[in-house]
Amino acid sequence: MLSMVICVIIYSFRIKMRIRVIYYTLQAITNTMKKIEAIIKPHKLEDVREALNEAGVSGLTVTEVKGYGRQKGHSETYRGAEYKIDFLPKVKIEIAVTADQVDRCIEIILATAKTGKIGDGKIFVTNLENAVRIRTGENDAEAL
Ligand SMILES: Nc1ncnc2c1ncn2[C@@H]1O[C@H](COP(=O)(O)OP(=O)(O)OP(=O)(O)O)[C@@H](O)[C@H]1O
Numbered sequence: 001m002l003s004m005v006i007c008v009i010i011y012s013f014r015i016k017m018r019i020r021v022i023y024y025t026l027q028a029i030t031n032t033m034k035k036i037e038a039i040i041k042p043h044k045l046e047d048v049r050e051a052l053n054e055a056g057v058s059g060l061t062v063t064e065v066k067g068y069g070r071q072k073g074h075s076e077t078y079r080g081a082e083y084k085i086d087f088l089p090k091v092k093i094e095i096a097v098t099a100d101q102v103d104r105c106i107e108i109i110l111a112t113a114k115t116g117k118i119g120d121g122k123i124f125v126t127n128l129e130n131a132v133r134i135r136t137g138e139n140d141a142e143a144l
């Protein structure tokens with residue numbers, strides 16, 4: 001009796017594992033859109049925007065943000081003045097792209113936003129579930 005129960009538990013665990021593998025594989029195949037968030041130095045915005053535009057990125061959102069990284073905002077200068085405060089002004093660029101555009105966009109941001117000094121920023125990439133163009137109701141990649 002006990003061995004039967006153990007067998008059932010092991011069997012159902014195996015099925016669950018298989019379902020999980022199929023689920024993640026399908027998700028990887030079907031997820032065709034990504035969102036790139038890049039936090040950069042404000043004076044680099046124009047170069048980054050221009051290069052992304054030349055690479056065919058159709059739209060982007062820019063927000064003035066404040067933040068800090070490993071140095072907690074210290075020993076970093078902004079327009080010549082040293083900030084003794086925790087938060088430093090940064091610009092956040094958000095771009096929704098198809099998955100095949102991600103590597104190119106990252107290359108462009110690296111090439112155009114890098115000064116080589118601390119505080120150059122970060123790039124975060126996440127899966128994007130859906131996009132909708134409000135005017136037409138188009139979905140997914142067609143809406144980008
Ligand atoms: N882990 C994080 N999560 C969210 N935002 C972050 C994170 N790290 C950095 N940022 C954002 O990126 C900005 C720039 O970070 P920064 O380039 O200073 O990172 P760092 O890890 O300290 O690298 P570096 O040593 O090159 O300065 C921060 O002001 C903040 O807005």
Ligand SMILES: [Mg+2]
Nearest residue numbers: 069070071119
């Ligand atoms: Mg830093």
